[in-house]
Amino acid sequence: MRKVVQLLLAVSLCGCVAAAPRPDTGDRRVNPIPISLALEEIITAGIRQRLPDSASARFGTMLAGERMLDGRQEIVVCGTVNASSGVGDKPFIAKVYPDAASRFELVAMGDETEAARLQIGGTCRAAGLPILDPKMHL
Numbered sequence: 001m002r003k004v005v006q007l008l009l010a011v012s013l014c015g016c017v018a019a020a021p022r023p024d025t026g027d028r029r030v031n032p033i034p035i036s037l038a039l040e041e042i043i044t045a046g047i048r049q050r051l052p053d054s055a056s057a058r059f060g061t062m063l064a065g066e067r068m069l070d071g072r073q074e075i076v077v078c079g080t081v082n083a084s085s086g087v088g089d090k091p092f093i094a095k096v097y098p099d100a101a102s103r104f105e106l107v108a109m110g111d112e113t114e115a116a117r118l119q120i121g122g123t124c125r126a127a128g129l130p131i132l133d134p135k136m137h138l
Helices: 001-015 039-049 114-127
Strands: 029-031 058-069 072-082 090-097 102-107
Touching: 039 058, 039 072, 039 090, 039 102, 072 114, 090 114, 102 114
Parallel strands: none
Antiparallel strands: 029 058, 058 072, 072 090, 090 102
C-alpha cells in the first residue's frame, strides 16, 4: 500500500511542472538594436517620400528595436524629422519588415502640436524606444 501511495504521489507531482510561458503577441516592447546604414537608408527614404519638401528634411534622434509579432519579424523605429526650416521637429513611428524585402510602413507622423508629440512619444516609450527630445516634455 505504501508503494502505491508513493507512486501516486510521484505521478501527481509530475503534473506540477511549470509550463513555459507563451509569448504575448500584444506586447509592444522591442529589443533595441543599432541602426545600420542600410536600415537608416530605408527609414530616411520612406519618410522623405511622405514629406512635401523632402530635400530640406533633417533627421534628429532615431531609435530602433526588433520583435516578433504573430510570427513575423518587424523593426520598429521612433524618431524625429524637421522637414522645413523654422517649422519644428515632427515625431514619427515607422516599421520595417526585413522578411518582406525590407518593406517600410509609416505608422504615424505627428505635427508640431503638443498632443501629437505626447501621443507618439508615449507610444515610443511603451515600445521601449524613448525619443529624447526636449520639445516632447517626456
